[in-house]
Amino acid sequence: MTSARRTVEVALRLAGVGAIVLALVLALRAPDTSRGDAPSTLSAAALYDSSARATVNELSATIARAALDSAPSGVHLTLTGIPSSSVRAALATVVHAGLRAAWTDSTNASGLAIAATAIADPFGGTLVRARANASVPLTIRDDASTLDSIASARNGVTVRGARLSGTAQAAVGSSRARVTIPRPPTLRRVLLLARPGWEAKFTTAALEERGWQVEGRLPVARRASVTLGGTAAASGAVTAPLDTARYAAAIVLDSGLVSAGVLSRFLRQGGGVILSGDALLGTSFGALRPATIVGVRALVPGALLTDAPRRGLAAWELRAAVRSVVLQAESHDRHDDSTVVAWRLGNGRVLASAYRDSWRWRMEGRDDGLDAHRAWWSALVGAVAFVPAVTEREQRPGNVVEQRLPGDAAPYADLRSRLGAPVAPPASMRSTPPAPSRRWLLYLVASLALLGEWALRRTRGAP
Amino acid sequence: MNASANEPFVFATVQYDSGDWDSAPMVPANVIDAIARYTEIPVRPQGVTVPLSSEVLFGYPLVFLTGHLPVRFSNKEADVLRQYLKRGGLLFVDDHNHDVDGAFNKTVREEIRRVAGALTPLPNTHELYRAFFVFENGPPTTSHEMNGWGDNLVHEHLDAVLFDGRIAVLFSNKDYSSEWSYHPDNKRFLSVDNTKFAVNLVVYALTR
Numbered sequence: 003m004t005s006a007r008r009t010v011e012v013a014l015r016l017a018g019v020g021a022i023v024l025a026l027v028l029a030l031r032a033p034d035t036s037r038g039d040a041p042s043t044l045s046a047a048a049l050y051d052s053s054a055r056a057t058v059n060e061l062s063a064t065i066a067r068a069a070l071d072s073a074p075s076g077v078h079l080t081l082t083g084i085p086s087s088s089v090r091a092a093l094a095t096v097v098h099a100g101l102r103a104a105w106t107d108s109t110n111a112s113g114l115a116i117a118a119t120a121i122a123d124p125f126g127g128t129l130v131r132a133r134a135n136a137s138v139p140l141t142i143r144d145d146a147s148t149l150d151s152i153a154s155a156r157n158g159v160t161v162r163g164a165r166l167s168g169t170a171q172a173a174v175g176s177s178r179a180r181v182t183i184p185r186p187p188t189l190r191r192v193l194l195l196a197r198p199g200w201e202a203k204f205t206t207a208a209l210e211e212r213g214w215q216v217e218g219r220l221p222v223a224r225r226a227s228v229t230l231g232g233t234a235a236a237s238g239a240v241t242a243p244l245d246t247a248r249y250a251a252a253i254v255l256d257s258g259l260v261s262a263g264v265l266s267r268f269l270r271q272g273g274g275v276i277l278s279g280d281a282l283l284g285t286s287f288g289a290l291r292p293a294t295i296v297g298v299r300a301l302v303p304g305a306l307l308t309d310a311p312r313r314g315l316a317a318w319e320l321r322a323a324v325r326s327v328v329l330q331a332e333s334h335d336r337h338d339d340s341t342v343v344a345w346r347l348g349n350g351r352v353l354a355s356a357y358r359d360s361w362r363w364r365m366e367g368r369d370d371g372l373d374a375h376r377a378w379w380s381a382l383v384g385a386v387a388f389v390p391a392v393t394e395r396e397q398r399p400g401n402v403v404e405q406r407l408p409g410d411a412a413p414y415a416d417l418r419s420r421l422g423a424p425v426a427p428p429a430s431m432r433s434t435p436p437a438p439s440r441r442w443l444l445y446l447v448a449s450l451a452l453l454g455e456w457a458l459r460r461t462r463g464a465p
Numbered sequence: 466m467n468a469s470a471n472e473p474f475v476f477a478t479v480q481y482d483s484g485d486w487d488s489a490p491m492v493p494a495n496v497i498d499a500i501a502r503y504t505e506i507p508v509r510p511q512g513v514t515v516p517l518s519s520e521v522l523f524g525y526p527l528v529f530l531t532g533h534l535p536v537r538f539s540n541k542e543a544d545v546l547r548q549y550l551k552r553g554g555l556l557f558v559d560d561h562n563h564d565v566d567g568a569f570n571k572t573v574r575e576e577i578r579r580v581a582g583a584l585t586p587l588p589n590t591h592e593l594y595r596a597f598f599v600f601e602n603g604p605p606t607t608s609h610e611m612n613g614w615g616d617n618l619v620h621e622h623l624d625a626v627l628f629d630g631r632i633a634v635l636f637s638n639k640d641y642s643s644e645w646s647y648h649p650d651n652k653r654f655l656s657v658d659n660t661k662f663a664v665n666l667v668v669y670a671l672t673r
Contacts, residue, residue, distance in 0.1 A: 198506050198671040199472075200526055206673070207553055211629060220672050222597060223504045228672045359472070365523045365552050372552055 007462055011455045018451035025444040076102030080427060083176035084109050084413045094420040105417075107424035110138060111177035115412035118170045120184040122250070122384035124213025126164065128183055132172035133158030141173045144183065180410040187389040189250055194218035194230065195240060196255035201279060204361035205253065206230060208379040217249075221259070244268040250387035254281040262287050269350035274386025278355040282318060292326035293343040293354040295319065299334075306367040311374070315363060317341060317356040329353070329385065344385060351386040473507035474500065474667065477525035479556070481517045481542055484534035484569070488561050489642035492529065498649035499660040500667055504597070517542040522549050527670035531559045531642040535572040538580065547580050550626075550633045555670045563607075563615030563640035570638060577626065577634055584624035584636050593632065596669040598661045604637065605662050607644040615640065631673055635666070 077096075085093065097103050114134045121127040130149070134140050141151045142161050145168025150161045163170075172179045192209055196202035198220045206216050217231030219240065240260040244252060244267070251274035254260060265275050265287070277287055282295050297319040305314030313332055322328050322343045330342035344353040364375035409416025418424075459465075476493045480486045493512030500508045515522050518541045522528065538546065550556065558577070560570045577584060587593070589603025603622050610619045616638075626634040645660050652658055 198504075198668060199474075200671065203526070203671055203673065204553060207631070218672075222506065222668055222672075226504075226597065228596060228668060230672065361526075362524070365526060365554070366520070369548075 007458055011458045014451040014455035014458070018448040018455065021444045021448035021451065025441055025448070028441060028444070076104065078427075079103065079105040079421075080108055081105055081417075082108045084111055084114065084178070084417055086178075087410050087413070087416070090409060090413070090417055090420055097421065103421055104425045105421050106427045109175070109177050109414070110135065111174040112414055114172060114174055114177055114179050114414045116142075116170060116172040116179040116181050117411060118166075118181045118183050120187050120389075121162070122187055122189060122387045122389050123380050124189060125380070126186045128163045128166045128170070130161045130163060130166070130170045131158055132161075132179065134172070134174045138174050142170065143173070144168055144170050177413065179413050189214070189387065189389070190246070191215045191217050191231065191249050192383055192387075193244065193249045193252040194220075194255070195252060195259040196220055197259075198222055198228065199255075200361045200365075201359055202255055204364055204375070205255070205379060208364065208376040209383065212376045212380040214380065214383065219259070240264055244273065246271040246273045246388045249273060250389070251276060251383050253278065253383070254287075255279045257281050257284045257286050262290055265290055266348070269352065270348040272349040272388045274350055274383070274388055275352045276355060276382055276386060277352065279358040282320075282354055282356075290347060290352050291323070291354055292345040292352050293320040293322045293340065293356075296321045299339055299356065306362060306371070311363050311367045311371060312341065312357065312360075314367075315360055316358045318358070320354060320356045342382065350388065353382060353386050355382060473509040474671065475509045475525060476512035476667075477515045477522075477528045478512060479517050479522070479528045479530040480514050481530070481532075481536065482539055483537045484532040486530070486532055487514075488533055489531050489559075489646050491646040491648065492531070492642055495645045495647065495649050495652075495660050496529075496663040496667070498652070499658065499664050502658075503661070503664050504668065506667070506671065518545060520545060522546075523552065523554070526553060527555045527557065527667065529557050529559070530573075531561045532569050532573075533561045533567075535568040536576055537572060538576045543576070543580050550581050550628065553631075555632055555635065557635045557637075557666060559637045559640065559642045561640060561642040563609050563638060563643070565616045565618065565638055567615070574636070577636065581626045581628075581634050584626055584634065587623045587625040587632070587635070589622055591632075592673070593635075593665060593669045596665040596672070598665055600662065600665070604639060605659065607639045607641060607659070609640040609643050632669070 079093075084090075093103060112135055114132075116130065116132040119129045119131075121129055130142060132140060132142055139151065140159060142149045142159070144163065144166040146166075149163055149166075149170075150159070152159050166183045168183060169180050170183050192214050194202060194206055194216055195218065196205070202218070202220055206218060209216050215231065218229065220228045220230070222228055242264075244264055246268070249268070252260070252265065252268060253276045254265075255278050257280060266289075269275060269290070275290065277291060281287065282291060282293070295318045299317045299319045301316055302310075302313040305311060308314075310332065313334070317339075320340045320343055322340050323345065326343045326345040328338075328340045328343050331338040331340050333339075339356075341356040342353065344351055346352075360375065360379070363371050363378075365371075367374070409419075476496055478486070478493060497508050497510060497512060500506055513525070515525055515528060517530075518539060522545055546556070558573060560567065560573075562569050564570060574584060589600075594600040594603055604620075606619055609615065618638075620638045623639070624636040625632050641662070645663060652660070
């Protein structure tokens with residue numbers, strides 16, 4: 003009996019010691035996750051921020067602490083928002099210092115970008131274009147208030163703001179793209195070259211009422227012209243150079259009033275030219291025209307009083323040239339009639355408008371036709387107008403530092419350029435839990451075996 | 466129908482319900498003759514008559530209104546004229562009586578005030594007087610002013626209502642309706658063509 007107890011005691015002791023030894027061996031053979039090539043995982047919660055300075059300090063301290071504690075060869079960031087430009091710069095610094103950094107994209111803001119363009123219009127205004135992943139809720143705002151909140155479309159969204167201030171922002175969750183709203187451009191005069199008529203009169207009126215300064219030369223008789231604005235009285239075709247120092251755009255409503263050479267020189271300087279009505283006839287502007295006349299478009303009687311008033315205007319049927327862009331078209335009999343076509347020529351732009359009597363839109367259209375006619379002509383001029391370049395210092399005096407922060411307009415692209423493409427999360431961070439360790443079983447076996455051996459020994463009176 | 470790049474200018478006379486709107490039937494032909502004679506502006510050989518109560522008026526951005534008798538615009542006429550002027554039309558009114566104390570002058574001024582605002586003197590330096598021919602002293606004097614008819618006054622200036630710096634209503638007490646009321650063929654008997662000012666009016670309307 004006693005020998006049987008002793009046999010059991012020995013067996014239990016061996017089992018306990020064996021379990022401890024096995025646990026020790028397993029522990030020694032297990033990889034060291036705190037050193038070597040395994041990247042440390044940092045909390046990303048502090049990386050996207052509104053107070054860049056505090057977060058940069060926190061980030062630096064976190065990385066320094068991680069380096070001192072475990073000397074990692076790399077870090078892995080899981081970002082639920084795009085870090086601010088300061089934080090992105092700090093991350094780039096860390097990477098350049100030799101620390102390998104990878105990141106996992108949980109931002110839902112890939113492709114987030116924003117652009118703001120000053121509209122060439124005396125009324126001012128800014129065109130804000132933003133994009134992010136399609137179907138992601140996108141909020142666009144300036145420093146004063148929210149402008150719009152909309153699901154991002156495939157080609158982005160566009161918001162026109164009459165008076166925006168400070169910066170324009172596009173936000174997806176906590177990620178933000180920022181751009182400084184440009185100052186209104188300096189707009190120069192518009193030169194009108196036309197024969198006297200209602201189209202010339204009301205084109206001038208529309209632009210002047212919109213705020214453009216219009217000069218013009220309208221031949222009335224063989225040796226007499228009416229001049230508008232400040233140009234010197236003259237007759238015959240314009241042969242003196244047009245200069246972008248004075249004019250933003252020239253509108254030509256009739257042929258024979260200016261030579262193609264004069265317009266070409268103006269275009270090389272960056273000026274804009276609008277060829278409309280009978281200026282599209284003939285061959286004098288052949289090389290300049292972005293579209294050619296192929297017929298007379300049938301107008302729709304009564305359309306001036308509908309939602310599509312321009313269908314009621316006399317117009318040419320245009321064929322757009324190969325490199326041109328159709329800016330406006332009207333659907334008709336299951337096909338689109340190109341009515342406003344433009345292209346770049348030299349440093350400038352040429353626009354062809356098919357309409358021959360747009361003045362009827364204002365005079366014979368609906369009550370809103372007056373404003374619509376003004377805005378339409380202003381938009382045509384704004385589409386081609388020469389706008390002098392604005393230097394950065396002119397853009398926002400006293401706030402140049404903000405303007406110089408890189409990547410704010412496209413922070414996602416900036417992040418990728420600094421840290422590379424996002425990667426899948428590391429195994430330790432994946433949602434599937436790691437296989438449970440069985441070492442506790444060894445400790446349990448060792449404890450129970452040693453406890454049993456001790457109990458058997460004590461109950462038989464042994465020490 | 467109207468002046469555009471290819472379409473000729475059409476001289477339009479306003480027909481209103483009250484008064485005698487057709488008191489100067491020879492004026493259109495004479496004005497048309499002057500335009501064709503002095504300018505290269507294409508012009509339709511015949512004028513048209515346009516009802517003031519119809520939106521057809523909007524197709525004629527320059528219209529001529531004259532008469533001797535009291536003028537009272539109906540509500541429809543006033544509404545159409547108000548819209549017409551707001552959109553950029555120009556109304557030229559001539560007092561066929563040449564009489565500041567006459568019924569036409571008094572009533573039509575009241576109607577214009579109701580529709581467009583008060584008439585004010587147009588400076589004789591206005592660009593209207595240099596739009597084609599140069600009239601250093603403002604509107605040319607008519608023979609009807611000189612011969613003592615009507616109010617026996619030589620009116621020094623025209624009156625106008627300006628919208629955004631442009632003439633919306635031009636008002637004359639000088640009786641151009643009589644001055645220009647003859648057959649154009651008879652211009653050859655004049656030492657100075659007295660319809661030249663009409664050319665200025667049309668050129669101004671077509672360019673400003």
